[in-house]
Amino acid sequence: MSVGSNQLFDLSREVLDVASRKVSLIEDITRRTKMLAMNALIEAARAGDAGRGFAVVANEVSEISKQVNTITRDLRSEITSRVDHLTSAGSEMVREMRGKRLADLALNMIEIIDRNLYERSCDVRWWATDSAVVECAVDPTAANCEHASQRLGVILESYTVYLDLWIADLKGNVIATGRPKFYPGAVGANVADEQWFRQGLATRHGGEFTVADVGRNRRLDDRTVATYATAIRKGGTADGDPIGVLGIFFDWEPQARAVVEGVRLEDGERQHTRCLLLDARHRVIASSDGRGILTETVPLRTDGRTMGYYAQGDGRTVGFSLTPGYETYRGLGWYGVIVQGP
Template sequence: MQDQIIDLALELTKVTKAKIADLDQIMLRTQILSMNARLEAARAGEAGKSFTIVAQEMGSVSQEVTALSASLNAAITENAARIQNAGNDMSITFRGSRYADLARNAVEIMDRNLYERSCDVRWWATDSAVVDAVQSPGADAAAHATSRLATILRSYTVYLDLWIADRSGRVIANGRPERYRDVVGADVSREDWFRRGLQTADGDSFVVCDVETAPRLGGAQVATYATAIRAGGATRGEAAGVLGIFFDWEPQARAIVDGISLSREERACSKVMLLDSRFRVIASNEPQAFGQPYALDPRDEWGHTVRNDKIVAYGLTPGYETYRGLGWFGCIESPAHLAS
């Protein structure tokens, strides 16, 4: 709508200036006629005196109309520029607000997805096969746990793998040993997900780590969730190990980024991103941007700024139900002025 208003105003200006130009041509012809009339009157001598007065008045009127035309043309040019500037400001404000809504919606969709992951890890940590693997360690218990994890993975395709680590931080079972052969026996005691998972307060608690690449999972981008495996699967039971689940981040995040409702023109020249709490790119329509810092300076939980002739719109994660979110932002960067 704003663009239509600008276009109409500029078209009106164009038509008006064209008519003024036509008027200027008529006045020029009038001035020439007035000059010729004065010359003919001078040749006529005494008989042409009265006509000389008329010719002079014609010249005066023509000059006044020409001056008025020039003033009108200047006023129209100035006001047209003001209309265009106001229209551009309206367009930027409108697009910035729309982009901010889309950015917040994108991160909210991801939060709803990740809320389910937080439910999964707490539920599966109470599975009897998982609990037995750390409480009654042995080959049979590990094999049963591996089978159980594999069954879960066949149903929950958004995960790359599920790992069970004992209290010392040694992985004793995973769901895809045929794909990830170096997992069982690995020491994960120094990894963030294990240390924080072991320290969870109870069975209702969980931890989630920043999105990172996982060397033992083929360098894939993962969001890792963890919680303690507790004695007897009880909510207040003693921590006997840790369950870590590895969400296959890249395809899920790409689907959300690519699904944002931008026009073809907007998408061609815009960056669409998810940023973590450190303003690090964790998803983008430019895949090579993963892990790079982005200079976002949010002034509120939602909004937009104009920087270097670009609209930068953002929305902070609102969280979802009991999942408070991780301080992530959806972000869209787009040229302030789209090509016509």
């Protein structure tokens, strides 16, 4: 909750406190006035005819006291009701502002990821046309594979967000990588049954690419990766026949962590706020608290909305946004989600 909303509620409570004190003072004065009127009536009765006129005044004062007391009681009730309504309306306004803000932050988070992954989709399609990559896939001699490996290594020196780049032949055998010394188990491995290879080989032209689910790759020291792939095509042309597959392994964990930890929260919010990235199955693929990655599924309630917020029964507010995509990258059905406690 923001400082402004706290001040609003504090002011409401102060108005109620001040009004209650003032009404109590009026009630006290009314009681004293009523007592004086009663005493005056007693004295007037003792005075007989001489006190009759005074009795009339005393009765009038008593009646006025009753009227003031009624007005005061109504005033107390009305003030309490109005302040309660103000507090309720203010709470609803704060909840709405808070929910919309969390949804906006969730959108910003997923947009950053979309822009990043758009670049990855460009990388894999571009590098699949590299002459060294194409030559290696066409004729996987030791010389060609060594040349392709050197070329991939040069690319990796400039693109530090990748763990490795692999070239696989049509049977799924990895014939060249960019970091054979770092990951010696990759060359010679067969990846024919892996999602990225099958989908990459099935791309219809050079403008298509595929992305496998974020997961751990045991041949890359069990690191968490987002794998992009596309077919390497004869002649490096967009309409050439497939001659292999290029797979590029995005170093997911540090990049995603920077996004979820970089959400612009106020200092007092961080300890009770969780920023998440979910895949299309609502599986946690990044979290600001480091918990549940690849093991937790969030039962997100979107009600058919692409962006919004809702309150949970435990008092927490959930803001979410579906990936909007970026440029030619349509997104993967991922969500940015922010869960904030009261």
